[in-house]
Amino acid sequence: MKKIPFIIFLLFFGIGFAQAQATASDGTPVVKKYNIKVTTTQEDLQKLFIQGFNGSEYYLLDSAVVKKGTAVFKKSKCEVPCGVYLLAYFDSTHSYTNIIGEFIINQEAKFVIHHSQHLDSTIGYIIDDINIEGSPENALLYSFRDRLMTVFTPDIRPICKEYRDMSPEGFVGKYVTAAYGTLQMANRTKDEAHAKIMQMIDDMDFSEPRLLHSPLIIFNALDHWVKREDDADTIMASMDYILKRCTNPIVRNFFLNHFFTMADIHDPVLDPILVYLYDNYDHDWIPEGREGSTKRKIESLRKVISGARIPELISHDLDGDPHSTNDIKTKYTVLWFWDPDCDHCQEMTPQLHQMYVDHAEEYDFEVFAVEVNDDYERWKKFSDEHNLWDWINLSTSRGEQNIDFIEYFDIVTTPVILLIDNSMYHTIIARQITLSELQKFFENN
DSSP states (O other): OOOOOHHHHHHHHHHHTTSOOEEOTTSOEEESOEEEEEEEOOTTOOEEEEEEEETTEEEEEEEEEOBTTEEEEEEOSOOEEOEEEEEEEEOTTSSSEEEEEEEEESSOOEEEEEEEEEEETTTTEEEEEEEEESOHHHHHHHHHHHHHHHOOOSOOHHHHHHHHHHOTTOHHHHHHHHHHTTOSOTTOOHHHHHHHHHHHHHHSOTTOGGGGGSOOTHHHHHHHHHTSSSSHHHHHHHHHHHHTTOOSHHHHHHHHHHHHHHHTTTOTTTHHHHHHHHHHSOSTTSOTTOHHHHHHHHHHHHTTSTTOBOOOOEEEOTTSOEEEGGGOOSSEEEEEEEOTTOHHHHHHHHHHHHHHHHHHHHHTEEEEEEEOSOOHHHHHHHHHHHTOTTSEEEEGGGSOOSSOHHHHTTOSSSOEEEEEEGGGTSEEEEESOOHHHHHHHHHHO
8 A cells, every 4th residue: 555645644634625515414523415436446246335333233235336446436426424334245156345545525525445365374364455546534534544554552642642632633633543442452351441442532532423334333332331230220320421412412412312322222221312312311312203202201111110109909809809009018019910821921920939938038029910811711820820829829710900000000011020019118129030030039038
């Protein structure tokens, strides 16, 4: 790869940024047209692709046929987000994608990418060589990549900082910091890897929307980082740490949506995060048309997340007599909503009952078990077979409950288990925990 003198980089770099920048309706920098010519010496190439990014997701932006070693990507009257894109091609079997290299689409939307290959005898692999003509920003990016090939250091942050300092408002320095700041994490301990991610977060410019449209490992790293603990409070603190650095509304809204989507997986541990993000940040991040469904989801979750108080629940026993959760005098109540026709219920209900027989007095808990499918015959038969009559064994088939349990607790599949602390005004402690986790809770408390 031909190297350009450093002073010429700076000269072209400054000229390039004097151009006006178009923006999309949400304020994201975009280009309205581009003309990217690719020349290649690789004779077997038939088609090239441009791969774009939207956070952790990627998509096919464009394709072009290679004719006589040349392909042209040309588009007008479009809105292409400014950022870093990948030039790629499929292998002969179309089973995987070969990445030729990365390049920036920014103010400079017309340039030539020269591609060739050589065999690196030291590692025994064919290496793609790229030289970009007519784009000072891309030339600067590849001077950075050249440095990485020649400078071996356990910490590349000083090199990233050097490129940031060249032009504090320039994109290249911001990108290399975010994209390469966590290199050389292999063989690191968990604590070392976490410290590396923290360095990347502290170094990254969260005001730069172009980074959202670039191939960054930060999104996977952040997901891992915010999930490193099992309690919602720690995860929410991690999210707050990042969101407070998002001074650009576009970036902040992107990360809010990213975090909400990440936590929206029907995991009781993560459900409080959804309510927290909704309550503590404005709602500009919610996609248009989903405001109503998001609000309904949050209001539904409020009733069942840890710390919520349950209302009085009334259902009926075999004789049709009503039983209320308010009448339970033990310290804890285990709510067990089940269906005798459910495979998991058939397996777990006897196990929970055995825990009740062995430890109910010791752990000071009662089970409020409700068959929710109005199936009297199956409920009675299963209860008789497993002798479930010594706990509060109820069925919605024996009388009308005071509230719709299925709707209130958002019961989609059974069984549903909730652990209630009666001494704290019938507060939910946990939801959808395993029986072993329930046992462990009682042992520790």
